[in-house]
Amino acid sequence: MSTAKGKTNKKPSTVANSYLFLYNFIQVFGWSYLLFQIVNFYVNPPKDQTLWDIVKYTVGIFQNAAFIEIINVAIGLVKSNLAVTIQQVLSRVAIVAAIAFIPETSNSPGLPLALTAWCFAEITRYSYYGFNIIGYIPYLVVWARYTFFYVLYPVGVSGELLVYWTSLGYLGKTKMWSIEMPNKYNFSFSLWAAICIVMLVYIPLFPQMYLHMVYQRKKTLSKLELKKVQKKKFLEDNV
Template sequence: MPPKSSSSGPSGFTKSYLLAYNTLNLAAWGTCVTYAATLLLSGTDLPTIFKRTYSPLLLATQSLAILEILHSLAGLVRAPLMTTAMQVASRLLLVWGIMYPFGGDILGAASRKAQLGDYAYLGCVAAWGVTEVIRYGFFAITLSGNTVPEWWTWLRYNTFYVLYPIGISSECTLIFQALAPAANISPFFPYALTVILLVYIPGSYILYTHMIAQRRKVMRGKSKAN
């Protein structure tokens, strides 16, 4: 969550709140990634990784992001409302609308054998988790008044080139896998998910180009400063 610029940046209670919010998210996402990686490296099967990391850990951690929409609406941060809402909505759809009702169908929990959905879930955890550790860490350091190391800034504005495609492709895979079981809830649910998949095409382009523009602005500013 980017704080406002220093000339009109947060102060007092707002600054303390944003620092606490970003630090909490840094710790939560760091726990998600570390726990999932530890299970994977220990040879735990993918369906079990889903069962152990999804609820309540990932579910609660990702649900915290809904506050970012409120922060943008309230003017606490300078993050664009539309891009913030798009990203948060897509994540909430995945954790509440796909993983929650269809975990046993598309994530191998029933068969105890890894399915395509299990790999997509792991892709989401990796892409979301690493991205958020870097992002929330960046903002926490900034809000604490310290100088962000150049290597952390580089990670903040460059790793999305790889992580974003991994995250988007994993999300779309999970939504596609949920089309069949969604019909058991409502005959209209698969059509709604199909529309969402179609929305991902322009939505992904908007978010990706927004991040590229952010990177260009920051990297250009750093090159001029040097």
């Protein structure tokens, strides 16, 4: 007699949940601190420092800490698409690298736009994940997670594209990290061209991401409203 083997839904251990909860709320703290730095920079502007001078270490630490998310997905602690997670993390890291290594980008008008959008997006995202681990997500956090994107996506994408655009002049002049023919490897690479291609990729990807979030918002908030109605009806029926 054969027995059917079904999929076992293994729940993360208490240690794993504690680790994930801690990671998410450390990120909430980090991005909240970065938001404070940005606001303080414009409220009390320093004399001889740019915005990037003020925030570079905070951005470097907490954005690069997102590599941990790739590991979490790869080892099965978090149920998510590994390829999508890698793409999301690397796209942000690429922006940070551009700002760090290409001088002109630190004065780009896109820098404060991108960083501010990232702050609000990450504070709500990591709060959502953190509360989800303990099984209770406040409605305000859910609403923010699935509503702020209406503004944050266009602002963030505009900021990122402006940062890339600002880098092109410098890359065109210096040929930074580019390999020209002829050479012994019979290979050429242009960072200027690579960034142009990345910018063009935003054109088809942005509408897809935006419409996906519109759909997710409708789906998620509709479920919450239905639960609220059912709970209210239950209470009324049992008074």
